[in-house]
Amino acid sequence: MELFINLTINGLATGMLIFLLAAGLTLIFGLMSVLNFAHGGLFAWGSYAGVWLYLLTNSFIAGIIGAIFIGILLGFITEKWIIQPVYGNHVQQILITLGFMIVLSELLKVIWGPNQIAVTPPAYLTGSWEIGNILIIKYRAFIIVVGLLMYGLIYYMLKHTKIGLIVRAGVINKEMVQSLGINIKRIFLYVFMAGAAMAALSGMLIAPYAGVIHGNMGMEYAILAFIVVVIGGMGNITGSILAATLVGIIGSFMAYYVPELSLAVNMLIMAVVLLFRPQGLFALKG
């Protein structure tokens, strides 16, 4: 029982981190059908920049703010100069964003060196609570709370703000949104920057959780995020958080019982979903 709960909490925490990464990705694809392979690079940059600031100032909050700031900045640059020239062309998008991803990863090594950097949570998030026989690690609980809060925030923005309505309508039919006189490219830039900020936040949060950060972490987690986007349905935030939780929990149990298969199982779920429901489990588009 204790093991079961621990594995579940662990899986939930991982799921939330993947969700933060996938949330931007799914809206970016849903809105402008842009395939962004550089998303993992933004995630890794958020991680490195945030950790650097955290270790420098000894303030975890400063690290989080720094990560979000660098995410927004890199998001702006990526959208303006990398994505915009290749709107509507998937092959070019794959090539240029994959290339940019490599550039981002290598630049990390140039600036912060090729070695792994060890990170520990701040004192107030270290340790655990003991409820009966069950140990709940504080930092994991913290990640779950942040993930749920972010989901609540995105959900509220989509449902109850003007830009949210435009985004939801754009996911359904962007040509028609334009015919109403709305400049959807401008909206897309904002969505991209918000997505990049969430990816960077995820990167920062994952650092003390994993204990170390390294230059290739972007690719590793971006794959999981892509799986989540496919399972959850393009452009669907609720689908993304459910799929991310599923992938996180399955990954956590598999890593304990059959560690060799933990990534393969996620791939397998994606393959099955693609076979029987190619639009994703919770798709909005038919």
Added chain:
Amino acid sequence: MVAILETKNLGITFGTHQAVQDVSFSVEKNEFKSIIGPNGAGKTTLFNLLSGQLKPTKGEIYLKGQQITGSSVVERTRLGIGRSFQITNVFPNLTVLENVRLAVQSQAKLRYQAFTHYRSYQKFEEKALHWLHVALLDHKENTLAINLAHGEKRKLEMAMLLALEPELLLLDEPTAGMSLEDVPAILQVIKKIKEEGDKTILLIEHKMDMIMDLSDRIMVLFNGKLLAEGTPREIMDNELVQSAYLGGLYDEFTSQS
């Protein structure tokens, strides 16, 4: 009277086919003008030229005296041209109210403001409800658009079009694909818009009784050319128009040109 819309020798050629040739006309402010003509006469093509979906190969278009021949669809929407399509265009997975609210907030030019002030948001909803009322869609606001009947979808489309508050409405067969029971309702909506008296309307229709009833003036398009223009009475009595609809004119008219 001021012409709100004017075309000069407007024409478009696809390959060797002249879909619209030398069409010059003007529409006065608050006028209700209909365009009739047999299938393939170039009515929808003419609309595409006016709304900016197509660029003319010849001639000019003026809106309120300003040349708009090269302007994009978005620019023309902002200048006050609103257009409905033969095919229904709504967002299926948004509610009826959200569909209209999107148009309302676009019109309000508050497009890029992420965090809304509570009261302005409420004002948008009120406005959206007003347009739903005009389009006879009361009590449907929380239905998903996908669950509306076809006739209701066309009404919703009309509400969205009205929400953009265009000065010039281009209506392309608003009753197309509608069941007979639904036609009177959409007719009522159009009449209501006309009675408010602050819109200029260009209408393409095949239902002659509807056209005779609504129009101030009628233009007849035939083979891409403007065949006749006049009041409903004049058009009814026009022999050229009669033969265009009854046949026989085709050879004569084309051999002339």
